[in-house]
Amino acid sequence: MPVIPLLAMIRKDLLLFFSDRRSVIVSFVVPIAIGAFFGSIFSGPGSNAEPAKIAIAVIDQDASLISKAIVAGLQSDRNLKVATPTEAEARDAVKRGRTAVGVIIPKDFGDAAGKAFFGDGAKPDVNLVYDPSRNTELAMVRGIMTQHIMEAVSREMFGGAMGKQYVEKSLPGIKASKTIPDAQKQVLVQMLRSIQTVYNQPAASGASPRPQGLTMPYHVHEEAMTAGSNIAYNGYAHSFAGMGIQFLLFAMANLGIEMLLERQRGLWKRLRSAPVSRFTLLTGKAASGSILSFLILAVCFAFAMVVFKVRIQGSVVGFLGVCVACSMMASSFGLLVAALGNSPATARGVTTLAVLMMVMLGGAWVPTFIFPAWLQQFTLIVPVRWAVDGLDATTWRGVGLTGALAPIGVLLGFAAAFGALAANRFKWEEA
Numbered sequence: 490m491p492v493i494p495l496l497a498m499i500r501k502d503l504l505l506f507f508s509d510r511r512s513v514i515v516s517f518v519v520p521i522a523i524g525a526f527f528g529s530i531f532s533g534p535g536s537n538a539e540p541a542k543i544a545i546a547v548i549d550q551d552a553s554l555i556s557k558a559i560v561a562g563l564q565s566d567r568n569l570k571v572a573t574p575t576e577a578e579a580r581d582a583v584k585r586g587r588t589a590v591g592v593i594i595p596k597d598f599g600d601a602a603g604k605a606f607f608g609d610g611a612k613p614d615v616n617l618v619y620d621p622s623r624n625t626e627l628a629m630v631r632g633i634m635t636q637h638i639m640e641a642v643s644r645e646m647f648g649g650a651m652g653k654q655y656v657e658k659s660l661p662g663i664k665a666s667k668t669i670p671d672a673q674k675q676v677l678v679q680m681l682r683s684i685q686t687v688y689n690q691p692a693a694s695g696a697s698p699r700p701q702g703l704t705m706p707y708h709v710h711e712e713a714m715t716a717g718s719n720i721a722y723n724g725y726a727h728s729f730a731g732m733g734i735q736f737l738l739f740a741m742a743n744l745g746i747e748m749l750l751e752r753q754r755g756l757w758k759r760l761r762s763a764p765v766s767r768f769t770l771l772t773g774k775a776a777s778g779s780i781l782s783f784l785i786l787a788v789c790f791a792f793a794m795v796v797f798k799v800r801i802q803g804s805v806v807g808f809l810g811v812c813v814a815c816s817m818m819a820s821s822f823g824l825l826v827a828a829l830g831n832s833p834a835t836a837r838g839v840t841t842l843a844v845l846m847m848v849m850l851g852g853a854w855v856p857t858f859i860f861p862a863w864l865q866q867f868t869l870i871v872p873v874r875w876a877v878d879g880l881d882a883t884t885w886r887g888v889g890l891t892g893a894l895a896p897i898g899v900l901l902g903f904a905a906a907f908g909a910l911a912a913n914r915f916k917w918e919e920a
Contacts, residue, residue: 494765498773499780502744506781516740516785521792524732527854528725528797542570543626546579546591553599555645562637563592569633583618589626591618592634602642604659716802716887723885725797730880731853733789734815734873737782738847741819742840744778745826749833757917771824771912778820779813786812803883807893811879814900818872821907828911847873872903 506512547563549556564571574582579591593616601613615634619627663669663677715722751757760770793799801808830836848854850864851873857865868874879896882888 491765491769495769495773495776498770499777502774502777503780506744506777512740512743516736516781517788520729520732520736520785520789524725524729524789524793525797527728527732528723528793542568543590543630544570544572544588545630546572546574546582546588548574548576548579548591548593550576550596551594551598553597555599555602555641556594558641558644559594559634559637562641563634566633566637568629580618583620586620586622589620589623590630592616592630593618599642599645602638603646606642606646715885720802720885720887723797723799725793726799726884727877727881729789729793729797729799730877730884731848731851733786734819734851734876734880735844735848735853737785737816737819738822738844738873739841740785741778741782741823742826742837742844743823744774744781744820745823745830745840746833746836748774748824748827749830749836752827752916752918753833755918767915767917768912771908771915774827775817775820775824775908778823779816782816782819783812786816799884801884802887804888804890804893805883807888807890807897808880808883810897811876811883811893811900814897814904815872815876815879817904818876818900818907821904821911824911824915825907828914828916847871850874852877872900875899 545563547560549560560571560573563569572579572582572588576591576593579588579593582588583591595614595616598613598615601611605612615638617627617631619630660678660681663674663681666674669677748757757770790799826836826840830839850868850871851857852868853873857868857874860868875896879893879900882892882896886892
């Protein structure tokens, strides 16, 4: 293969690309801006910013010891930002999207909850009004409330004045109940008499009172698995990987559309008359596209390293290998656009949709764990998924070269498949 014509074609493509100011801005500046935006959102606990809390409103219509304890527990929870407006104000705040969930504790909730805790009383309702666009936060609030309600009700039932009065009133009713089975009745009576014994025991002099009731029987120790115990997760590494890949694919799709325009002008027909093989012509386009793609990734990560302290915590060789393989895949994708496109106008619309689908399914926008199980498996046939996973592995995850080998191999496989199909289907003359 003649080297001089190949280098001349690569030089020509690079000069044309950098002479177009709009292409340069879209390919280099836009992914940096969007990557910085997404990184600030998904930066995780390693960020210096205070983590966001779920805004809820609590309306206590009961005002009993139990309901007040529930409100106090919710207010002390580090995951919640609790307001106590009126019910009308809470409903309006949820409707306008300012509050995720409104919790309404109805009148007589404490008394009904105490009766339902030991006996066969009807369980009271806790009413939740919520923003339907924030279902995830609703599920979190529901789980947090379960903890605080159980703690408040059990604490009062096992150690409070209300619990003592209820036990004294409940024993005769349970003994006379016709609906409770005898075996269960006997167990309940024994349990309530044991609780009575606890109530009647005098407190030891000088002993500090201990909280009674059910509590969480464990503590949670959280450890983020990153490149090291002292290395915090940097969400900018993932966001810059995703946005860099997205826009290098757009740049290479645009390169393919430019090839369609050149074919319309008859340029490829004239090039065929030169003493240069078809293989050399397509290789020159693929090489120039790979260089541009690599530059886009390099500039994005260089900015992230300087401004947002992104680091290659894993294998540097693996990181470069993933970047090179991803660049070759994107370049061959551009050739495929030129080979399969009938006209620049139709190719532009189809490739835009294809690129957006690939980056969405590949986890460049949002993590793939939120996808359904079947869709998570389907994304394994999307090249962007392998590129993002490879860059994540070699940056914030701190995985060695072994973590990059599979993504490199798969991306090179996609590059070979795209390139072979493009060479086989490429039309050298306008129909």
